[in-house]
Amino acid sequence: MSGSVVDNTVSSGNSSAAIPTDISGPILDLDEDDDLEVFSKDTTLTDGSSFNASMQTSPASMINQYKFEEEEEEVDTKDIFVTVDNPESHVTAIETYITYRVVTKTTRSEFDSSEFEVRRRYQDFLWLKGRLEEAHPTLIVHPLPEKFVMKGMVERFSEDFIETRRRALHRFLNKIAEHPIFSSTEDFKIFLTAESGELTSHKKQGPGFLSRMGETVKAVAAAVRGVKNRPQEFTDMQEYVEAFSQKISSLDKVTQRIVREQKEYLEELKECGPIYALWSQSEEELAEPLKTVAGCVDRCTKETEEQVKHLNDHLNPVLHEYVLCADTLKAVLRRRDNIQADFEAKTEALATKKADRDAESKVLSLAWDSLVGRSPEEVKQQKRQKLKGEIKEVTFRLSAWAWPD
Amino acid sequence: MAEKGTNLLKKMEISVAEAEKRTGKNAVNMQETYTVYLIETRPVDAPSEGTNPVPDSLWRRYSEFELLRNYLLVTYPFLVVPPLPEKRAEFVWHKLSADNMDPDFVERRRVGLENFLLRVASHPVLSSDKIFYSFLTEENGWKETVFETGFQAKADSRLKALNATFRVKNPDKRFAEMKHYGDELQSVISQLLRVRALRSAAVVQCESLFVLDSEWSAIEKEMGDGLQSAGHHMDAYAASVDDILEEEEHYADQLKEYLFYADALRAVCRKHELTQYELEMAVQDLTSKKQQREELATGTIRTFSLKGMTSKLFGQETPEQREAKLKMLETQIEEGEELFVKSAWVDVERFKEQKDHDLREALISYAIMQISMCKKPLAPDALV
Numbered sequence: 001m002s003g004s005v006v007d008n009t010v011s012s013g014n015s016s017a018a019i020p021t022d023i024s025g026p027i028l029d030l031d032e033d034d035d036l037e038v039f040s041k042d043t044t045l046t047d048g049s050s051f052n053a054s055m056q057t058s059p060a061s062m063i064n065q066y067k068f069e070e071e072e073e074e075v076d077t078k079d080i081f082v083t084v085d086n087p088e089s090h091v092t093a094i095e096t097y098i099t100y101r102v103v104t105k106t107t108r109s110e111f112d113s114s115e116f117e118v119r120r121r122y123q124d125f126l127w128l129k130g131r132l133e134e135a136h137p138t139l140i141v142h143p144l145p146e147k148f149v150m151k152g153m154v155e156r157f158s159e160d161f162i163e164t165r166r167r168a169l170h171r172f173l174n175k176i177a178e179h180p181i182f183s184s185t186e187d188f189k190i191f192l193t194a195e196s197g198e199l200t201s202h203k204k205q206g207p208g209f210l211s212r213m214g215e216t217v218k219a220v221a222a223a224v225r226g227v228k229n230r231p232q233e234f235t236d237m238q239e240y241v242e243a244f245s246q247k248i249s250s251l252d253k254v255t256q257r258i259v260r261e262q263k264e265y266l267e268e269l270k271e272c273g274p275i276y277a278l279w280s281q282s283e284e285e286l287a288e289p290l291k292t293v294a295g296c297v298d299r300c301t302k303e304t305e306e307q308v309k310h311l312n313d314h315l316n317p318v319l320h321e322y323v324l325c326a327d328t329l330k331a332v333l334r335r336r337d338n339i340q341a342d343f344e345a346k347t348e349a350l351a352t353k354k355a356d357r358d359a360e361s362k363v364l365s366l367a368w369d370s371l372v373g374r375s376p377e378e379v380k381q382q383k384r385q386k387l388k389g390e391i392k393e394v395t396f397r398l399s400a401w402a403w404p405d
Numbered sequence: 406m407a408e409k410g411t412n413l414l415k416k417m418e419i420s421v422a423e424a425e426k427r428t429g430k431n432a433v434n435m436q437e438t439y440t441v442y443l444i445e446t447r448p449v450d451a452p453s454e455g456t457n458p459v460p461d462s463l464w465r466r467y468s469e470f471e472l473l474r475n476y477l478l479v480t481y482p483f484l485v486v487p488p489l490p491e492k493r494a495e496f497v498w499h500k501l502s503a504d505n506m507d508p509d510f511v512e513r514r515r516v517g518l519e520n521f522l523l524r525v526a527s528h529p530v531l532s533s534d535k536i537f538y539s540f541l542t543e544e545n546g547w548k549e550t551v552f553e554t555g556f557q558a559k560a561d562s563r564l565k566a567l568n569a570t571f572r573v574k575n576p577d578k579r580f581a582e583m584k585h586y587g588d589e590l591q592s593v594i595s596q597l598l599r600v601r602a603l604r605s606a607a608v609v610q611c612e613s614l615f616v617l618d619s620e621w622s623a624i625e626k627e628m629g630d631g632l633q634s635a636g637h638h639m640d641a642y643a644a645s646v647d648d649i650l651e652e653e654e655h656y657a658d659q660l661k662e663y664l665f666y667a668d669a670l671r672a673v674c675r676k677h678e679l680t681q682y683e684l685e686m687a688v689q690d691l692t693s694k695k696q697q698r699e700e701l702a703t704g705t706i707r708t709f710s711l712k713g714m715t716s717k718l719f720g721q722e723t724p725e726q727r728e729a730k731l732k733m734l735e736t737q738i739e740e741g742e743e744l745f746v747k748s749a750w751v752d753v754e755r756f757k758e759q760k761d762h763d764l765r766e767a768l769i770s771y772a773i774m775q776i777s778m779c780k781k782p783l784a785p786d787a788l789v
Contacts, residue, residue, distance in 0.1 A: 272597065279593040282586055285761040289768045296772045 080106040080177045084170035087162050104192045116193045131187040137335045142175035143324030245326035252319040262308045273297040357387045413532035418447045421519035424511050463544035473540050479560045482676040483749035485756045487524035488665030490517025571682045584674035591667040594660050652774045659767040680745050691734045
């Protein structure tokens, strides 16, 4: 049951905000190394990264992206190392929760010192993710492990669950740390370094729930409006993500079921050995073979136990993570769509207002204003001013999106 | 399994070649669907031209097999009669439905029936039974022949007696041990059969994984090759697991046979107990009759026995009659000893040898299969 470890960590150089370094570790521990090579190339988010590129506003950040890809190849140039470990449970009057120790080692200058150690709980991670998404709605933020497990198979405080979550949180932070943009945000820095009190007060600043609401409302409105001219590459990407998401979800479900049934099988296999041993006691000639079979069954039980554990600890979390990634991708694409819809609406509005401005007369409105006692000239002036202001505002907003023409 | 060179198998080859569905009216004149099995027999010494002669064949239903076996049970109560495959699909491992019409079940039953015939044909005593022979060779009229033997009446009376509770004063130790062994064997094997230890469900999942992969590789660009090869790997794995499932079924069938054998063994013990009991009763009877004879001879009535009274009241037998009866009882007792115990014991020894041999082989192949199953990495491992 042993396989030689194939070192493919470095060859998967074509992805940015993607999986390679972390996941290939556990992957490489498995057998069947022939298949391994092919799988260490994770390309699911490659498209995402080129997608990222199209959304970068400045050439500078595009250069960052480029540089990052090079960095991927030489792991030792990483200048920040983050680990999540040591879960502990805290009991207060109101609730019980788990905190994890987050240790940061870095040589970056913007950090005050080179080592930090803080404790964070799941809510803090959620907060960080939310902030990053708000600030960069069109970038892909690596998914967090789920809040709670739907099927109720696992309790919130079971060891398994905590360990799985810890690993996922660790991956999350590392992905953020590797990301050229995210890792240099203020929020990230504070997350890694602030003492709990500081963090709480920092959390309170900045746009909170209400602004999030505003975003959602806008998003819904945009969704209703629909997108008119979506560039082909995004449509392709959408289709791909849909299909991928379906596949990976099924894969995830199937694997979970396999693990469950393997566990049941194991339970029953365990009973078999003793039965054979019991049988051997009533036999004469057959006693020896029966005892051997009993031993064999016991050995098989051990092997199967290992297999199940392996599946559970390595394959399942990976698959599940991809499911979440697919969801994230979908969300990002949706947001992108919303922004485009917004952009289109504003472009229309701009065109209308410009037309308004150039219109020579608005008989009806002039008539009304003269009734009210204003001179037509004044009214025109006011109107022009107003339109100018609006045009300025809309143009400004549009420029923020640096739409590649 | 079959001991070559025993009576019937020396002369002919026997096989249950096919199974077919039939519909017809049953005893209560209702339409029913049932399965018939084709029994083929062929003389062992083929003609020298070298062409295979067309085998004689006839069709039989499961119920006819049952009839045959019941006949054998009644006629040879001291023998461990080979068991039939199960009537209904119990201990179903791989299928969710215990459907008797299910083709897999029918196939396994066909194999079981063939096994039954071969075992009977290779048994030193059973193979020379006439009814068995005509079962194999006479399609029509066989049933009537069986009923004519009147075994049914015997069966009923034995059944009644067997079901009555009786206690034997001096149980034969060997038979008691054998019964105990039969009990244990049955318990152990049924436990094993109950443990639904298999990966069939997981296999189904693997197969669905494979399907997923083949669809998936169509939409992935760079992972396409990798996915395809993973898909192929899983296909191969699924195929190999199919083989393993078959082997597991086979193993289960072998266990089942001996489960039912254990039953047959216990039945022999029970019958022996009954015989023993009857023997004891007969001995008692003999003793009291001898006593009576003495009393009559010496004119003294030592014990007050109901039998004595009734015979006084209802007429006395002549001394000759009494002597005859006594003689008969004595021979009966001797025969009882002779026939039942000795033959039974010989048969039990034979059974033991057969069982040891068969089970040893079964266990070895089971162990090999288990080990090879563990060695194969589970498909998702390969996927990752």
